[in-house]
Amino acid sequence: MGKKIHVSTTINGEAVEFLCEARQSFLEVLRDTLTLTGAKEGCNNGNCGACTVLMNGVPVDSCLVLAVEADGAEFETVESIATEEHLHPLQECFLEGAALQCGICTPGFLVSAKALLDNQPEPTEEEIRFELSGNLCRCTGYDKIVRAVQTASERMKEVK
Amino acid sequence: MRDFEYKAPATIDEAVTLLAERGSEARVLAGGTDIIVQLREGLKEAGLVVDVKKIPELMSLTWRDDGGLDIGGAVPCHVLYNDTKVVNAYPAITDSAKIIGGWQIQGRASLGGNLCNSSPAADSIPALIVESAACRIAGPEGERHVPVQEFCTAPGANVLTEGEMLVSLALPPVGESSGSRYMRFIPRNEMDIAVTGAGAWLRLGEGGETVEEARLALSAVAPTPVVADEAQAWLQGKPATEESFAEAGDIARKAAAPISDMRGPADYRTHLVGVLVKRALNGALGRARGGDRNPVTPSGINLC
Numbered sequence: 001m002g003k004k005i006h007v008s009t010t011i012n013g014e015a016v017e018f019l020c021e022a023r024q025s026f027l028e029v030l031r032d033t034l035t036l037t038g039a040k041e042g043c044n045n046g047n048c049g050a051c052t053v054l055m056n057g058v059p060v061d062s063c064l065v066l067a068v069e070a071d072g073a074e075f076e077t078v079e080s081i082a083t084e085e086h087l088h089p090l091q092e093c094f095l096e097g098a099a100l101q102c103g104i105c106t107p108g109f110l111v112s113a114k115a116l117l118d119n120q121p122e123p124t125e126e127e128i129r130f131e132l133s134g135n136l137c138r139c140t141g142y143d144k145i146v147r148a149v150q151t152a153s154e155r156m157k158e159v160k
Numbered sequence: 161m162r163d164f165e166y167k168a169p170a171t172i173d174e175a176v177t178l179l180a181e182r183g184s185e186a187r188v189l190a191g192g193t194d195i196i197v198q199l200r201e202g203l204k205e206a207g208l209v210v211d212v213k214k215i216p217e218l219m220s221l222t223w224r225d226d227g228g229l230d231i232g233g234a235v236p237c238h239v240l241y242n243d244t245k246v247v248n249a250y251p252a253i254t255d256s257a258k259i260i261g262g263w264q265i266q267g268r269a270s271l272g273g274n275l276c277n278s279s280p281a282a283d284s285i286p287a288l289i290v291e292s293a294a295c296r297i298a299g300p301e302g303e304r305h306v307p308v309q310e311f312c313t314a315p316g317a318n319v320l321t322e323g324e325m326l327v328s329l330a331l332p333p334v335g336e337s338s339g340s341r342y343m344r345f346i347p348r349n350e351m352d353i354a355v356t357g358a359g360a361w362l363r364l365g366e367g368g369e370t371v372e373e374a375r376l377a378l379s380a381v382a383p384t385p386v387v388a389d390e391a392q393a394w395l396q397g398k399p400a401t402e403e404s405f406a407e408a409g410d411i412a413r414k415a416a417a418p419i420s421d422m423r424g425p426a427d428y429r430t431h432l433v434g435v436l437v438k439r440a441l442n443g444a445l446g447r448a449r450g451g452d453r454n455p456v457t458p459s460g461i462n463l464c
Contacts, residue, residue, distance in 0.1 A: 002163030002164075003163075005166065021163050022163060022164055022165060022166035022209065023161040023162060023163040023164060023199075025196070044200070045197045045200070045201070046193055046196075046197060046261065046264070046265060047351070049262065049264055052264055055267070058236075058238060058267040059263050059264045059267050060264050060267045060268050061193075061264045061265070061268075063196075064191075064192050064193050064196050064197070064264075064265075064268060065192065065268070066166065066189070066192065066196065066209075066211075068166050068168075068211075069192075069211065069213075112263065112264070115263075129349070130349075130350060131263055132262075132263075133262045133263075133349065133350035133351050134261060134262020134263045134264045134265060134351065135262070136351075
């Protein structure tokens with residue numbers, strides 16, 4: 001066991017402190033130490049995007065962030081997307097449109113898609129496909145995911 | 161992954177001292193998108209990881225008095241392509257920044273890291289070369305400057321010696337009537353490593369019909385990114401036309417000495433040099449004539 005390092009960070013708006021080894025990824029600490037198991041370990045090398053979280057507002061693969069780098073940073077994980085009462089329109093549309101099968105990629109897609117719609121509320125199909133290219137899905141063939149994001153974009157526009 | 165010590169110094173001097181003290185067991189951490197994978201997979205080892213992102217010079221974009229730009233070595237790609245001034249000044253660089261990995265990688269990965277990883281297939285290196293970028297390197301003996309085209313020495317190797325680190329990339333001021341473009345061929349639409357890549361920069365002569373000066377650089381066709389010397393010299397004074405660009409592409413193939421691997425056979429890569437050089441020159445020409453400078457995706461749409 002390596003020496004433990006103390007880290008102070010903010011996750012989903014709450015101040016969080018933890019101890020970790022320098023070699024540990026932020027994903028490892030999220031899942032194993034903080035039991036925030038929404039972010040998934042898919043490839044663990046930055047290809048699949050299943051572990052996507054927002055770090056200081058920017059989507060990153062949490063498997064490629066050292067937990068020690070979290071000190072002083074702010075994170076949002078998939079756990080922050082729904083409220084106590086309501087799913088986010090993206091989550092509703094993923095469910096209604098069957099935009100998932102095994103579900104391992106879904107948290108990453110939701111975090112990326114929310115970041116996309118927050119930046120660009122009405123993306124074209126091509127923009128959705130390009131901006132979500134860092135998230136891989138081996139089940140759906142992507143079409144249902146793209147359609148779910150399009151439907152969520154329309155639904156969010158109506159709500160406004 | 162084996163454990164290591166982690167330090168995040170606040171100044172270049174502190175970082176250089178740590179790197180010099182620990183020698184080959186020290187590794188620099190910028191965006192981490194290569195080094196963390198390499199450490200995890202046992203391709204590299206580290207006794208000490210030096211995170212350089214707390215050093216202000218490494219994380220800043222600084223427009224100099226002469227009109228040029230210093231890009232901090234650890235500035236992530238997304239900062240570059242979301243900055244309109246950078247996109248307009250050095251579009252080949254932002255073309256490359258927009259296609260290195262996906263959004264999540266671009267949130268962390270830096271041009272400095274892409275350069276120091278020194279892959280022959282790195283997308284940003286040909287772009288940096290054609291934009292005439294120079295590396296500002298700090299080390300125990302002081303500071304030195306090396307043109308990007310002289311930085312890489314072999315696959316995964318470069319001119320940095322023990323104790324040295326890349327601080328920033330210095331770009332010259334942008335002249336009139338110039339434009340640039342980087343493009344690559346990959347069998348997917350996104351998220352892949354170049355089979356071949358080409359960067360082109362040109363400046364047009366008076367009237368905008370002839371090439372006054374051109375620069376061409378290639379990736380994934382030699383042990384390091386290479387400059388297509390003969391082709392860029394040939395272009396000087398030629399009409400800025402598709403015919404000239406096709407011929408420059410043919411000449412540029414001579415600069416390619418590729419290997420055959422899982423991404424493509426050598427003769428195919430050499431063929432691609434001709435196609436990509438021609439297309440990159442066309443893209444650079446459009447921009448030199450005032451066309452859109454935003455990064456272009458393979459499907460041809462602008463996203464910024």
